[in-house]
Amino acid sequence: MKTVTVALLIFVTGSSAQFKCPDRTGFFPDPVQCDLYYVCSKGEYEEKLCPDGLVFDARDPNHERCDIPANVDCDERTELQEPHPSPGCPRANGYYRHSDPLACDKFFNCVNGVPHELPCPPGLIYDDTASTCAWPDDSHRKDCKNAKRDKLDDGFTCPDEEILGPGGRKLPHPTFAHPEDCGKFYICRNGVMPQKGQCVKGLVYNEETFTCDDPKNVPGCEDYYEKAEKSKTKKA
Template structure:
């Protein structure tokens, strides 16, 4: 109770000293990042962002509260007393999952209610940036990359980055099937393997990472003719 009273006294003191920089607009408190003032005709009204959000002071013509990761509070380090609930350290915002092993999941808290959300395959939740990130780029040191999945034929996505013909990293690289010119593999986000197949009449070209005319793919020029011959042989 003493702590709450002390915070209220600090806010009251700051409010008493505040003066509108302009006659109209929305202006931050110099000390508390989730406290701001609405000025109209030179008179101000004190307002608080919802718990977990802070005031974005970039544009005095707009009233905006956002997650701390998107706002530079600078020296405005004070915050209102938190209103925690199970899964939510504060009533609003994005937070790491309560299960320390669930690195690829997080909570979006809205008015104290946690909503569980998944990260895309291969990513983990980085609570410093309030977003999902690659383990190598995340500030979290308690999480490692998940074990890579493999398909029923044994294919799994390689760990190294794959770059296209223009030298850029491919977000969803594709790979040729070892035995079938028409088939290929897709690695979603570079880690989640899936099977793919070119439309009838085309084959996969591993040089262009796309389906192509058989005549442009060495070793697959007679793919469809050979399939017809094999089919006739089986029927005979």
């Protein structure tokens, strides 16, 4: 580690010695190190480093801006400062995959070496290549393609295949009939996050229309409420 540090210091010093301000005033990138840049004033420069984990955005010389690597095109500026890792944070700042390899739907936002756990929206996983949440099929991660799906307490899980509604249109939040109760159904948020649903009194779930409907329109559920009332009477 000491050898790396010394080599980095030599490189930075050499790069600084050769740097010339492209303009009298502005913020300009180092030609080889993406998190190193220079503040020029009256033709003189001051060398500065972005916080560890961030890199210099060189698109506008009038603005001093450091951002996450996913948002910046470093091009040939491939060198970086020595990292300052901490538990959960490969570098002091930025977005990183969760330390638990099974927690594909969570990630860390590291701020000054402190990891803050954040969740992805239902059905998405964290893609560390893009530093954002993405659908498993669109993600670059191979370890989460078959991430375990959530299961309700009665065993229901959302199916893998797409559900098409009227007109062959994909349903973003498909619903499914309860196997034993006409008045209940399941909702799959974003197609993957299961939740329980309940029709308002007087209606039952119609799996043909994916909505709650009049019992007379749902074969097998015509007498649902009459049977429920009789059951309550017997128990009383």
